[in-house]
Structure formats: structure tokens, C-alpha cells
Amino acid sequence: MKCLSVSQPFADLIISGKKTIELRKWNTNFRGEFLIHAPIKIRTKDSKRLKINKKFVTGVIVGKAELYDVKKYNSLKEINAEKKFHFASKDYHNKTYGFLLKKAKAFRIPIPCKGQLGFFEVDLPKSKIKNNEIVSDIIDEEFRYQWIGHH
Numbered sequence: 001m002k003c004l005s006v007s008q009p010f011a012d013l014i015i016s017g018k019k020t021i022e023l024r025k026w027n028t029n030f031r032g033e034f035l036i037h038a039p040i041k042i043r044t045k046d047s048k049r050l051k052i053n054k055k056f057v058t059g060v061i062v063g064k065a066e067l068y069d070v071k072k073y074n075s076l077k078e079i080n081a082e083k084k085f086h087f088a089s090k091d092y093h094n095k096t097y098g099f100l101l102k103k104a105k106a107f108r109i110p111i112p113c114k115g116q117l118g119f120f121e122v123d124l125p126k127s128k129i130k131n132n133e134i135v136s137d138i139i140d141e142e143f144r145y146q147w148i149g150h151h
Contacts, residue, residue: 001035004037037061063106069100
């Protein structure tokens, strides 16, 4: 499955559904569901600017979203008009593409993964979870959610 590294706090903003545009310098023809990877480096200035004071998980896949379109920006005025969707600071002058996102979802249990530049392929076979206790906890949690939803 495709995966994209997005620095914290922006990865959290995407999986919470608040950030629906991801600004990039480059365009892509890819459309569809992809995984969101939070790299180890945290953008602390952006966390302070956005008044987000929490402990972020890093070096993991934190969730997924769907890329349904890409918007080309022709001016800073256009980018500024949509600031409430991308949360970028003033350093976006060289970013002219907005990846339009929907159906974002956080994973309850982040998946350890090393990031890469651009969209990259990730193969997550079930055999990566070797601790049977963790698998048991995941199954128990899923069962509780299903049971609560039906009663």
C-alpha cells in the first residue's frame, strides 16, 4: 500500500480530520487510500504556533486517508485563502500543490515503520506482529467495539 511521511503535528491533524489539504512542491497522479507515516523529526515551531501541546508518536504509521484530487495553486493569495484547511506557516512559498484529503482515520495501534521521501510502498504482512499477547489484545478490543455497537 502507498504511504506518505507527514511531520508531526501535521500527521495528527490529518488523521483527526482537521487538515484536509497537504501542501507539497510536487504533483502526483496517485489517487486513492494511503497510509500516513509520522517521521521521527517533530516540527516544534509549528506545534507551538498551532498551540498543540502533546506528546506525539513518531517513527510509525499513525493512520490512513484518501487522496481524491490535487489542486495547483497559482499564487500565495490562493494558498492563504485555504489556510484553515492546510495549517501551513509562512514557509510555503515554494509549495504549489495541495493534496486534497478525505476519509482520514487514526489507527488505535501505530505501526512501526521507517519513512521515505514521496509516496512509497509499504508491505505490512500480519506476521510482523509476533507478540501473541498484543494480537489477543487487538482481537479483544475489536470484539468489544462490535459488541457495544450492537447492544
